[in-house]
Amino acid sequence: xxxxxxxxxxxxxxxxxxxxxxxxxxxxxxxxxxxxxxxxxxxxxxxxxxxxxxxxxxxxxxxxxxxxxxxxxxxxxxxxxxxxxxxxxxxxxxxxxxxxxxxxxxxxxxxxxxxxxxxxxxxxxxxxxxxxxxxxxxxxxxxxxxxxxxxxxxxxxxxxxxxxxxxxx
Numbered sequence: 221x222x223x224x225x226x227x228x229x230x231x232x233x234x235x236x237x238x239x240x241x242x243x244x245x246x247x248x249x250x251x252x253x254x255x256x257x258x259x260x261x262x263x264x265x266x267x268x269x270x271x272x273x274x275x276x277x278x279x280x281x282x283x284x285x286x287x288x289x290x291x292x293x294x295x296x297x298x299x300x301x302x303x304x305x306x307x308x309x310x311x312x313x314x315x316x317x318x319x320x321x322x323x324x325x326x327x328x329x330x331x332x333x334x335x336x337x338x339x340x341x342x343x344x345x346x347x348x349x350x351x352x353x354x355x356x357x358x359x360x361x362x363x364x365x366x367x368x369x370x371x372x373x374x375x376x377x378x379x380x381x382x383x384x385x386x387x388x389x
Contacts, residue, residue: 291376292374295371295372298372302366302370303366305362306362306363306366313351317351320348321348327340
């Protein structure tokens with residue numbers, strides 16, 4: 221029996237040739253590069269899509285906020301105008317009441333008897349109370365209408381917000 225050194229033994233026939241191994245490596249690298257490229261392109265497309273959605277949402281938010289500001293300005297204008305009208309009305313009533321008081325005082329200075337003074341004072345007090353109650357009712361009604369009118373633009377914006385945000389859910 222002779223012993224042959226391993227270097228002299230014939231190579232195994234089932235081992236791939238070096239050129240085949242190189243080609244498989246190159247092919248694997250090409251596939252990996254193609255997969256990586258496809259993944260990057262998909263990630264870039266998703267990023268672009270997310271960016272476009274974010275920009276669109278920001279634009280919608282800005283438009284919606286602009287509507288809120290416009291509603292607030294309109295409500296403030298209604299409120300200011302209404303308060304001016306109410307103030308003018310109150311001032312007119314105060315002037316009228318003052319004039320009636322002065323007229324009654326002048327009439328009191330010319331009365332001939334205590335009974336006549338009491339009747340005049342009672343009539344003035346009754347008339348003043350009736351007018352004050354009537355004006356108080358009118359003022360309350362006017363104030364409630366003003367509050368409703370001033371709140372209308374804000375209520376419309378709240379309704380718009382509810383519709384906008386519930387439709388997105």
